[in-house]
Amino acid sequence: MQLAAAARDIRSKGLDAVAITSIFAPIRQDLEQRAAQIIRDIAPGVSITLSNQVGSLNLVERENAAVINASLMRLSRLVIDSYRQALEALNIPARLFVTQNDGTLMTADVAERNPVMTCSAGPTNSMRGAGFLSVLKEAVVIDIGGTTTDVGFLLQGFPRETIDANDVGGVRTNFSMPDVLSIGLGGGSIVDDSAATTDGLTVGPGSVGYRILQEARVFGGDTLMATDVAVAAGQCDIGDKSAVEGISSEVIDASLDTIHRHIETAIDRMKTSAKPVPAVLVGGGHVLISRPLKGVAKLHRPEHASVANAIGAAIGQVGARIKRIVEYGESDREAVIKQVSDEVIQEVIDAGGIAATVKVVEIEEMQMTYLQANAVSLKVRAIGDLAVEN
Amino acid sequence: MEIRNKQDVRDMARGAAFLGVGGGGDPYVGQLMLQQEVLKGRYPTVIKAEELADDARVVSVCGIGSPPVLVEHLLSSSLLSKLMDRMEAHLGYSIDALISAEIGGLNSVMTLGVAAQRNLPLIDADGMGRAFPKLEMVTFSVYGCAASPVMIMDELGNSAIINARDDKTAEHMSRAISSSLGAMVYSSLYPMTGKQVKDYAVHGTISLCYSIGRCIRESREQLDSPFHGLLALLDRPEINRHCKILFDGKIVDLLHEIRDAWHFGTITIEANGDPGDVMVVEMQNEYLAARRNGKTVAIVPDLICILDAVTAEPITGERLKYGQRVKVIGLSAAPIMRRPECLAVFGPAGFGYDEPFEPIEVLNP
Numbered sequence: 064m065q066l067a068a069a070a071r072d073i074r075s076k077g078l079d080a081v082a083i084t085s086i087f088a089p090i091r092q093d094l095e096q097r098a099a100q101i102i103r104d105i106a107p108g109v110s111i112t113l114s115n116q117v118g119s120l121n122l123v124e125r126e127n128a129a130v131i132n133a134s135l136m137r138l139s140r141l142v143i144d145s146y147r148q149a150l151e152a153l154n155i156p157a158r159l160f161v162t163q164n165d166g167t168l169m170t171a172d173v174a175e176r177n178p179v180m181t182c183s184a185g186p187t188n189s190m191r192g193a194g195f196l197s198v199l200k201e202a203v204v205i206d207i208g209g210t211t212t213d214v215g216f217l218l219q220g221f222p223r224e225t226i227d228a229n230d231v232g233g234v235r236t237n238f239s240m241p242d243v244l245s246i247g248l249g250g251g252s253i254v255d256d257s258a259a260t261t262d263g264l265t266v267g268p269g270s271v272g273y274r275i276l277q278e279a280r281v282f283g284g285d286t287l288m289a290t291d292v293a294v295a296a297g298q299c300d301i302g303d304k305s306a307v308e309g310i311s312s313e314v315i316d317a318s319l320d321t322i323h324r325h326i327e328t329a330i331d332r333m334k335t336s337a338k339p340v341p342a343v344l345v346g347g348g349h350v351l352i353s354r355p356l357k358g359v360a361k362l363h364r365p366e367h368a369s370v371a372n373a374i375g376a377a378i379g380q381v382g383a384r385i386k387r388i389v390e391y392g393e394s395d396r397e398a399v400i401k402q403v404s405d406e407v408i409q410e411v412i413d414a415g416g417i418a419a420t421v422k423v424v425e426i427e428e429m430q431m432t433y434l435q436a437n438a439v440s441l442k443v444r445a446i447g448d449l450a451v452e453n
Numbered sequence: 454m455e456i457r458n459k460q461d462v463r464d465m466a467r468g469a470a471f472l473g474v475g476g477g478g479d480p481y482v483g484q485l486m487l488q489q490e491v492l493k494g495r496y497p498t499v500i501k502a503e504e505l506a507d508d509a510r511v512v513s514v515c516g517i518g519s520p521p522v523l524v525e526h527l528l529s530s531s532l533l534s535k536l537m538d539r540m541e542a543h544l545g546y547s548i549d550a551l552i553s554a555e556i557g558g559l560n561s562v563m564t565l566g567v568a569a570q571r572n573l574p575l576i577d578a579d580g581m582g583r584a585f586p587k588l589e590m591v592t593f594s595v596y597g598c599a600a601s602p603v604m605i606m607d608e609l610g611n612s613a614i615i616n617a618r619d620d621k622t623a624e625h626m627s628r629a630i631s632s633s634l635g636a637m638v639y640s641s642l643y644p645m646t647g648k649q650v651k652d653y654a655v656h657g658t659i660s661l662c663y664s665i666g667r668c669i670r671e672s673r674e675q676l677d678s679p680f681h682g683l684l685a686l687l688d689r690p691e692i693n694r695h696c697k698i699l700f701d702g703k704i705v706d707l708l709h710e711i712r713d714a715w716h717f718g719t720i721t722i723e724a725n726g727d728p729g730d731v732m733v734v735e736m737q738n739e740y741l742a743a744r745r746n747g748k749t750v751a752i753v754p755d756l757i758c759i760l761d762a763v764t765a766e767p768i769t770g771e772r773l774k775y776g777q778r779v780k781v782i783g784l785s786a787a788p789i790m791r792r793p794e795c796l797a798v799f800g801p802a803g804f805g806y807d808e809p810f811e812p813i814e815v816l817n818p
Contacts, residue, residue: 086525086526087525120521120524120525121524121525122524122525122526122527123481123482123485123524123527235481427774428709440521
């Protein structure tokens with residue numbers, strides 16, 4: 064009755080997205096499914112997020128994830144539709160996949176319903192791409208873009224994940240995210256040399272963003288930005304070199320000092336020990352760096368560094384995860400694990416994985432304390448290579 | 454100490470996770486409740502035990518149940534207030550102050566929330582200086598204060614009153630009620646006088662808890678190693694408090710099993726770069742013993758904490774994972790906790806270990 068009233072309210076207010084959270088939903092999905100049916104009957108056309116599809120045990124975090132997901136629904140439909148149209152317009156008859164936060168792929172349909180699982184895929188892709196290009200398993204990755212620089216860590220080829228603060232704008236969630244420090248420094252960062260001496264010169268965090276192609280001096284604009292300095296210093300050959308010939312060597316030196324100092328500070332904040340570490344420099348803004356960096360053992364600047372992000376997405380594997388509370392009888396533990404493993408393997412295959420390459424990579428059991436029943440929270444995760452049709 | 458804003462609440466909860474030594478229930482649920490009170494402008498008042506009159510009436514509040522169930526049940530703010538109303542009606546007098554039975558985990562943060570809500574002072578003390586799995590494992594019980602009457606209530610308002618002959622029986626009865634009500638209930642128990650609190654509680658633990666949480670945050674903000682800060686705060690031999698970093702390594706194995714509805718586990722940690730150097734931490738809901746290459750380096754009731762090796766964030770038993778880089782820290786239990794009569798209840802013997810208690814400062818000179 065209350066649900067029906069809520070559904071009528073949703074209809075009368077013209078809301079288009081609903082998040083439904085029920086306690087213990089990861090174990091019992093049927094309650095949320097029934098609630099969804101009641102809403103759908105009264106308010107057809109709303110998009111519905113069920114908490115069990117985006118989160119695991121922990122009511123508050125799961126509910127937050129469901130609410131964020133529901134809020135992103137309209138945007139995700141718009142974005143995925145645009146991708147589809149773009150592929151059509153370019154006459155590319157390929158299947159569309161979207162990268163998730165953990166570096167694996169999901170189909171566009173799944174991504175459209177689960178936008179929250181894609182929200183920090185950008186830095187993950189860059190880091191995975193950097194690992195692929197440099198063939199390093201452990202390194203600090205510096206991804207310099209147009210507006211910001213992301214600094215993260217590769218561990219065993221995958222991005223290090225955040226431990227404590229799975230906070231999205233102060234809201235606690237339970238999805239894993241890469242541990243990345245973003246600073247306001249990129250190719251489009253504005254160089255402010257208006258101070259009396261070069262000591263007062265700043266680079267970023269102000270930036271021209273996507274207008275770099277109009278506003279940079281090398282592109283005929285009149286804003287001095289980091290890319291102009293890199294061209295003037297001869298670090299790269301972009302646009303019209305003659306447009307930056309007039310910049311004094313003091314300004315160039317001071318700008319480069321500032322840029323390198325910002326990056327070094329960011330690396331230092333992300334490092335886990337004082338020991339120098341190998342670093343991989345990627346992203347279109349990698350040209351800003353021309354000197355050895357403090358705290359870095361060896362700086363790798365792989366070929367194709369500027370498209371590491373796209374490469375990271377292209378090497379994505381298909382993954383799936385099931386987290387469920389199961390009851391082990393006297394002797395059927397093996398059988399239960401086998402059954403859940405088979406289910407998750409099937410999910411990977413359904414999502415486009417090649418059956419022969421799919422393997423279970425993680426089995427986690429957590430006993431439910433204080434309960435007499437032999438209840439266990441079982442998490443199984445599998446990944447596989449993506450089937451690419453010729 | 455004052456808890457006036459969200460940051461203070463978080464610091465308190467972080468400290469409670471540290472002193473929870475792996476268990477005690479996720480402080481987050483209590484954190485949300487306390488935060489709500491603080492945001493409404495209802496701040497908890499923390500007082501020293503000596504500020505209490507000898508005949509002051511004091512009780513404890515605590516959750517009884519399963520940690521995984523706890524994280525699926527939100528704590529309604531009216532529930533604990535109703536519980537207190539019923540406890541006062543049953544006792545036939547009004548309460549003057551609250552004391553947390555257990556500083557580690559959920560219970561201390563939750564009791565601060567109740568104190569704020571009821572405008573009652575909370576005493577800067579508790580009954581163990583850490584977390585323990587059983588109701589009778591408190592100094593109050595060791596020194597003859599009875600847990601009964603225990604008022605139990607669940608979120609739907611079902612309630613029960615336990616009058617048990619001894620606290621061990623009260624534990625069994627409350628556990629049975631908790632199981633039948635969905636494995637998460639709340640209780641008010643251990644009615645005591647101000648004099649009893651002064652004589653038998655573990656003192657200063659609320660402020661210690663808050664200091665630990667704040668110390669970890671501030672060290673991080675100053676980009677200093679949080680472990681330097683923690684040692685400076687906690688390793689103070691002049692006040693008979695000892696703290697040691699026992700191990701630094703990577704979790705290579707986790708073994709969990711349930712026996713008699715308790716969570717037993719073994720955590721194996723390998724030293725960085727030396728697979729031959731191994732620490733094993735044994736747990737029963739909380740971390741109980743740490744052994745390095747077979748040699749005991751810390752044992753209950755001394756505290757064993759497993760922290761993230763970089764951020765020093767305390768990691769509870771449920772959140773441990775393969776491959777995590779961790780540091781193991783040992784902290785001496787308060788002197789009262791190490792007396793023979795206390796050790797008989799919650800020393801090694803209380804957990805079925807056939808070995809004597811040895812202080813952490815003796816094991817790691």
